[in-house]
Amino acid sequence: MTKTAAIIGGGVIGGGWAARFTLNGWDVKVYDPDPEAERKIGEVMTNARRALPMLVDQPMPEPGSMTLCSTLEEAATGAELIVEAVPERVEIKHKVYAQIEAVNTDGIIASSTSGIMPTDLQSQMAHPGRLIVAHPFNPVYLLPLVELVAGEKTDAQHIEAAKEIYSSLGMYPLHCRVEIEGFLSDRLQEALWREALWLLHDDVATADEIDAAIAYGPGLRWAQMGTMQTFHLAGGEGGMRAMLAMFGPCLKWPWTKLMDVPELTDDFVNKVGGQCETQAGDLGPRDLERIRDDNLIGIIRSLKQNNWGAGAVARAHSNALRPAMDDTKPLLTQNRVVPVDWTDINGHMNEGRYGQIFSDAAEEVMAHVGADEAYIEGGLSYFTVETTVKYIAETHAGERVHVYTTVTQGEGKKLRCFHEMKRASDGELMATCDQFMLHVSLETRRTCDPAPDVKAKVEALAALHASE
Amino acid sequence: MTKTAAIIGGGVIGGGWAARFTLNGWDVKVYDPDPEAERKIGEVMTNARRALPMLVDQPMPEPGSMTLCSTLEEAATGAELIVEAVPERVEIKHKVYAQIEAVNTDGIIASSTSGIMPTDLQSQMAHPGRLIVAHPFNPVYLLPLVELVAGEKTDAQHIEAAKEIYSSLGMYPLHCRVEIEGFLSDRLQEALWREALWLLHDDVATADEIDAAIAYGPGLRWAQMGTMQTFHLAGGEGGMRAMLAMFGPCLKWPWTKLMDVPELTDDFVNKVGGQCETQAGDLGPRDLERIRDDNLIGIIRSLKQNNWGAGAVARAHSNALRPAMDDTKPLLTQNRVVPVDWTDINGHMNEGRYGQIFSDAAEEVMAHVGADEAYIEGGLSYFTVETTVKYIAETHAGERVHVYTTVTQGEGKKLRCFHEMKRASDGELMATCDQFMLHVSLETRRTCDPAPDVKAKVEALAALHASE
Structure with a gap:
């Protein structure tokens, strides 16, 4: 009911x-x-x-x-x-x-x-x-x-x-x-807010700077572990006890108007340290570091997709590292490490992520022929019509893979690519993808001819790749 | 150099x-x-x-x-x-x-x-x-x-x-x-830490509870916006000024040992409010809410994949909503909304995510025939060998889609599915996927026969789906 x-x-x-x-x-x-x-x-x-x-x-x-x-x-x-x-x-x-x-x-x-x-x-x-x-x-x-x-x-x-x-x-x-x-939560939040209001009040920093001091650093950690567990990990092998020994005295420094702090007696340090150890349970420092890192990678990569905050920083860093692409046969269209958020319950790269890496490879081809972000903003693009993926060998998180792309058809509205994904370390073929795309107008959402320079570039690449 | x-x-x-x-x-x-x-x-x-x-x-x-x-x-x-x-x-x-x-x-x-x-x-x-x-x-x-x-x-x-x-x-x-x-950052962090140490010291809460009070709530926001912008949004249409009017007085309540707070004069409220408005720039409240929500969805979904913190909560919620599946022809293997982190530069669902939704559909078929998470933990699974995806109509974030799956082959090690993805609102066919899988031992990473009950179930489904 x-x-x-x-x-x-x-x-x-x-x-x-x-x-x-x-x-x-x-x-x-x-x-x-x-x-x-x-x-x-x-x-x-x-x-x-x-x-x-x-x-x-x-x-x-x-x-x-x-x-x-x-x-x-x-x-x-x-x-x-x-x-x-x-x-x-x-x-x-x-x-x-x-x-x-x-x-x-x-x-x-x-x-x-x-x-x-x-x-x-x-x-x-x-x-x-x-x-x-x-x-x-x-x-x-x-x-x-x-x-x-x-x-x-x-x-x-x-x-x-x-x-x-x-x-x-x-x-x-x-x-x-x-x-x-x-x-609990508002006491913790308001403690931070009070400090933030003082910083702003005393013209130490603007609202924007105060927020940046959280969102690009501690805030990313807080989305997945609180301060206790975070500092337990930041203490290295000594855990929270080492953090209290190192930073506990600073809590009393006259660097704030809000500095009353519990006496760090041995008993209290044992209480805090002991609770952090209980919280960790069976997970050792290496386990927790791995979990924290996987969480941070996922969080930053999700923000990267939205081009916001820490994700915008990671995106700019990636873009600055993008290599120039020459006309080669085949084109090296992906050269990347498989991130942990691409793996599945079988412990290897999820089959959907093959679609993604080949899609990313196709985007590199598009950018190379002039159908780049500006071109797309101008209202033209290529849409994928059909893909056939063959899964040949398993791919695991952390492995570097290359995708080599041959343009197998490039005439008029048609663009067809054959992608081969290989393990970078030994060149083993891991998957292939035959991808057929059509050029479209983003206004009518229907097929149309590419701009002349894109068309010429696609045809030239297809000709180069068809040559012996 | x-x-x-x-x-x-x-x-x-x-x-x-x-x-x-x-x-x-x-x-x-x-x-x-x-x-x-x-x-x-x-x-x-x-x-x-x-x-x-x-x-x-x-x-x-x-x-x-x-x-x-x-x-x-x-x-x-x-x-x-x-x-x-x-x-x-x-x-x-x-x-x-x-x-x-x-x-x-x-x-x-x-x-x-x-x-x-x-x-x-x-x-x-x-x-x-x-x-x-x-x-x-x-x-x-x-x-x-x-x-x-x-x-x-x-x-x-x-x-x-x-x-x-x-x-x-x-x-x-x-x-x-x-x-x-x-x-900036450590002053803000240590303010929170001091309050946390008092809560633990006074036996109000354990380290684990104190952390939960951050990681399941405010911490998720802090990964993408600091306290100023967060509260500017939480203030609704009145923004930070409304928040200061509502909660400013609480900052002075005797609920903490650390309550010194700047005097909330009109000048100071204007200064804080004005800086938050400057920080927002051209983005209105609705824009910022959209950005915040997209970020939170991405963050929580990334944690969901790691089954950690807020992501574990979302995963449990999803699992509790999983409907029972009967033997029907075809099977309804996906019924979901397309999340915003699945979209691409063309403004529609990234082609790789079709691979993912069809892979998710295949996992539902696997679970239905008994090749579920426990079976996989026991060392047996199905690996996908080949997929052919046809992209028929565009799919956008927020749309509900259904995947209907027909088992087109089920004999021995072989399992073949034909998936049809349709828009829930009008039944329009958006994509199809022909997916060929082989049963494997996760120990040898080679093909082998499924367990007898899984084999029988697969064959029964294939027979049902082959019938007129």
Whole structure:
């Protein structure tokens, strides 16, 4: 049976919740007095409908309905989960809970507060046991983290039920076992933000520079390991204990207005070091380094495709290394190492990535004949019509491979290439691809003749490659 | 001509520098008195040789040589860049600089210090103008950020020269214009670390929970945008100004021992808000949201492939949504949305991704006949020998597509599938793939018969699909 969530407050967070619930098959009833609410939620929904299904390799459930209600009571009535996402003022929240309690006696009430203690939130409720904090992160429809916090009067069963609900929405429920203002994530974030505000305030750096100091370095690590594990690895063979010995004293340096720090007694160092070792479990430093590196490669390569941040740096570096190509027979169209994100469950290069490397090889041929990025921006390109790939020998991550390309046909709209992929170390043939392309107009999406200089170059290459 | 860098100190940072320089074609001379230095550097080099070339889609330069020197003087002599990566004690560094100056009078001396002011570092040097800070991040061979800082006596030209050098190594040189202890990145990192240490100290959370509070949420954002831009977006239409109005007061709450915060005067709010607006440039909120979402999708999908962190959550969510498959003719083997990281310069699904979706479809067939992940772990699998893909209609990001698979041959070691990919909305045929697979032993990497139950199931499916 379809489940129903009420969302009280339809801003960036409430709208994000509405999207995550409906896209996972829940019916949602939203209440927000803002006359602009419908438009604002609609914009978040548009983003979410596009983005969330891309994370999932399977069909998502039939989306639930979303109803904008004209009263809070209408939204809350009958919902098994009532999500509160109203402004961060405790008196507003108390009033909202009273209105909910008047019409709904058994749904879980989940506050999206980013820092108010649930004990304070539930203090005036008739049935405070069902009040929990479920604190999400923007964009709610993509980021998995949700912090779950119980107040003194919260029934433990509701935390357990919430874990199941949020897991079923594709989230990572983190139970903050000790109730504390700001919970875990925002305390950590705000510590950084405070320091950032001081840097900006004191004209040490601009917002853009402050952000660069994170996004090109520590932020890439934080996407896959927190500070504790990151520093445990940065400590080399001595792990976190070595980091505390080396940098612990610096934490007390007068380089900030915010320097109060726990006394680094032997007991405390053992506690921190021991927890980092527990966290690592069976994974030794070499294992964790490998995992971290594979994650960083994947992250930077994904940003490279979007030409953003660290990925834009890697792209520029790649482009600067691109060798000039002469007319040879065959052309050397790829000379690269197989990255780890190209491998599959059989431990070798995924068959789809052969398609990619041959496609990349064809792009090099295109660029060589003048059908380069500027040409494509001008509205003309080649589209692939058919490929036949033969898989001859296995290819593994880290191996350097070459692709040699022969232009086997080049006349009018037609461009046909035969690619041979060889292991660089010993020249063993690993795969071949026969690729047939047609020249198209990107405006009409139909075939057309190439520009004269491209046509001439293609025909010249085909002639060269046909010669004995 | 090959350039030469000296690396003084061969730990995690020095070893990382040695790797980045040699892999970019520099000759490197390393000095470290640690008798274990050779082994330790060798381990970093092994990681780096595997990882760094995977970021680059072009051939990297011929690697330079790496020489372990028995004296500091031997390493420093003749180097145009001397990288200092010795322990963070200013008296050790002063001694190292004196030794360098005795044998090398014109190389740039670049300290890897993560926080000591270059003015203090250069205070006892005969030629202090050539001392700069170039502070990298672990792993140095993968992370692009390097903070460049000048001391009072540093010649500006050396900062400019350093920018060029580090850019040529694939790095992002961030010039910290104001000299300040801890520079930018470590001040931000250490603020967070201090808060983390308090949380652990006070038994609010374990190292593992503290890390989860970052890596499943804020950390994913920080890999592509810093806190300023992130909060500018989280503020919805009001941007950073709305965030400051909403959360600024919380920064002063007594929820931490570290709560000193700049006064949020109108002037200061205008300064912060204005800088965030400048940072956004021509990109409006909707543009930035799209960019952020595309980045997050790529990041989470890359982690999904490694089954780590937020990616493991997304993978579990996908797997939970996997529908049961009945014996139908044909089988519905893919039902998914085309993610944005599958598109190419022509604005449509990259031809290589057709290979991937058909490969994924074949994996579903394999799982359906019993050749699932457990079977593969048991040492048996199917390898693809040949595929022919016909590209019929264009496919765009966000479109839902179905793949229908007919088993056209299933006898002994042979498994042949014919896949048809259709647009879900209107059933239009977009591509076909004829895929021929052979059953193999993963131990011998040679063909062999499938297990009897898999063989029977394959033959039954082939018979069903051959029937009228």
